[in-house]
Amino acid sequence: MTGRGGGRISRRGLFGLGAAGVAVVGAGAATASAVTREAREHTPAAGASAASGSVPFYGGHQAGITTPAQDRLHFAAFDVTTRKRDELVDLLQRWTAAAARMTQGRDAGTFGAVGGDPEAPPDDTGEALGLPPSGLTLTIGFGTSLFDERFGLAGRRPPALADLPAFPGDDLQKDISGGDLCVQACAHDPQVAVHAIRNLARIGFGKVAVRYSQLGFGRTSSTSRAQTTPRNLMGFKDGTNNLKLEDTDMLREYLWAAPGDGPDWMDGGSYLVTRKIRMHIETWDRAPLAEQQAIFGRDKGKGAPLTGAAEFDAPDFAKTGPDGKPVIAADSHVRLAHPSSHGGARLLRRGYNFVDGSDGLGRLDAGLFFMAYQRDPRTQFTPIQRTLSAKDALNEYIKHVSSGLFACPPGVVDAGDYWGRALFT
Ligand SMILES: C=CC1=C(C)c2cc3[nH]c(cc4nc(cc5[nH]c(cc1n2)c(C)c5CCC(=O)O)C(CCC(=O)O)=C4C)c(C)c3C=C
Numbered sequence: 001m002t003g004r005g006g007g008r009i010s011r012r013g014l015f016g017l018g019a020a021g022v023a024v025v026g027a028g029a030a031t032a033s034a035v036t037r038e039a040r041e042h043t044p045a046a047g048a049s050a051a052s053g054s055v056p057f058y059g060g061h062q063a064g065i066t067t068p069a070q071d072r073l074h075f076a077a078f079d080v081t082t083r084k085r086d087e088l089v090d091l092l093q094r095w096t097a098a099a100a101r102m103t104q105g106r107d108a109g110t111f112g113a114v115g116g117d118p119e120a121p122p123d124d125t126g127e128a129l130g131l132p133p134s135g136l137t138l139t140i141g142f143g144t145s146l147f148d149e150r151f152g153l154a155g156r157r158p159p160a161l162a163d164l165p166a167f168p169g170d171d172l173q174k175d176i177s178g179g180d181l182c183v184q185a186c187a188h189d190p191q192v193a194v195h196a197i198r199n200l201a202r203i204g205f206g207k208v209a210v211r212y213s214q215l216g217f218g219r220t221s222s223t224s225r226a227q228t229t230p231r232n233l234m235g236f237k238d239g240t241n242n243l244k245l246e247d248t249d250m251l252r253e254y255l256w257a258a259p260g261d262g263p264d265w266m267d268g269g270s271y272l273v274t275r276k277i278r279m280h281i282e283t284w285d286r287a288p289l290a291e292q293q294a295i296f297g298r299d300k301g302k303g304a305p306l307t308g309a310a311e312f313d314a315p316d317f318a319k320t321g322p323d324g325k326p327v328i329a330a331d332s333h334v335r336l337a338h339p340s341s342h343g344g345a346r347l348l349r350r351g352y353n354f355v356d357g358s359d360g361l362g363r364l365d366a367g368l369f370f371m372a373y374q375r376d377p378r379t380q381f382t383p384i385q386r387t388l389s390a391k392d393a394l395n396e397y398i399k400h401v402s403s404g405l406f407a408c409p410p411g412v413v414d415a416g417d418y419w420g421r422a423l424f425t
């Protein structure tokens with residue numbers, strides 16, 4: 001296999017083995033028997049460093065959903081600027097080929113950053129030369145606006161891709177919401193994630209335009225029991241009670257679209273909701289610890305529910321204190337978001353922290369780029385967010401400024417397949 005920069009050694013061969021790995025590798029092997037076949041497809045190979053190795057691109061589901069969440073994000077939403085369906089299909093085919101290459105640590109194009117005709121622009125931009133695959137995954141989604149009259153897709157729109165309702169307190173900015181297409185690039189090296197989005201945008205020149213993009217760092221969720229729970233910018237462990245790749249039965253029930261759910265082109269796919277949530281960090285930092293913990297219903301140090309001792313103890317919502325009030329307050333985030341408040345509904349959260357500099361008023365422009373995958377947003381994200389937006393004590397400290405909803409098709413099965421083939425054929 002030709003590596004990035006035209007060399008004959010694959011970047012996985014160069015970088016994938018033996019490097020100091022993160023905890024996910026060893027622990028991942030220990031839990032392998034509980035892991036679904038689909039989830040295994042998109043987990044770094046055993047023995048490869050999870051931080052530098054490659055994640056398989058081909059499989060029944062797209063990588064980047066149950067793949068143990070990487071440390072970095074570059075998310076981009078695109079407007080399709082061509083009106084020609086053939087050009088859109090051609091772009092998806094070219095994107096798929098480039099994605100298959102880049103996720104394995106290769107250049108975006110066959111000549112590479114430095115191997116082509118010196119009189120022509122290179123078919124790779126070059127800033128990832130010499131970098132390992134870094135666990136790069138690229139996950140595509142089709143936005144609600146793609147299903148209009150332009151490409152003859154109106155009749156193929158899944159019912160689950162119904163527009164999200166407006167929620168109380170929303171302060172959504174149009175220019176950083178929506179999008180005909182999205183690509184989620186996750187990697188352990190930010191330069192690898194940025195390189196991937198940049199090259200897809202370059203390939204799409206004249207057919208698509210970047211509508212907005214978002215950088216993220218410090219994953220705010222675990223998507224595997226082999227990972228430790230990270231912290232969000234409010235300082236709390238985030239992702240404790242997330243759906244995880246080992247939860248085989250629940251993934252089937254709450255993550256993957258199944259035959260009969262909607263149009264068959266989405267069978268094996270999943271729906272992505274994105275919300276950019278700005279935090280009023282400076283106000284939060286002046287809130288007393290006890291108030292912060294009451295807002296989440298969890299201990300800030302250990303992440304344990306206020307009714308328990310350890311992080312993964314189940315919360316006891318019936319427990320009352322000496323004052324007769326519930327220990328986990330009625331308006332606490334975990335009580336309101338808990339599956340027991342929503343008929344068991346679960347989400348696979350895959351969000352990232354963001355800091356987009358400061359706002360000119362001495363405040364950090366920072367928060368959570370929330371991303372959640374699910375089988376049907378109408379019965380999962382929407383009811384949960386309806387409850388949170390109405391009652392959550394956290395609302396005093398946050399503001400939702402962007403929103404997106406995307407249908408992420410099933411995986412690309414081999415080199416003859418492409419992203420969304422079943423939608424267009
Ligand atoms: C509509 C879905 C959700 C939004 C929006 C949301 C925003 C948001 N969440 C945190 C921090 C935490 N969330 C936690 C748990 C949690 N959150 C949601 C959903 C949304 N959060 C769910 C479904 C859950 C799981 C509830 C449960 O089953 O117990 C936690 C606790 C730890 C954990 O389980 O992950 C934290 C912390 C922030 C900061 C935020 C917006 C900025």
Ligand SMILES: [Fe+2]
Pocket residue numbers: 333337
């Ligand atoms: Fe939450």
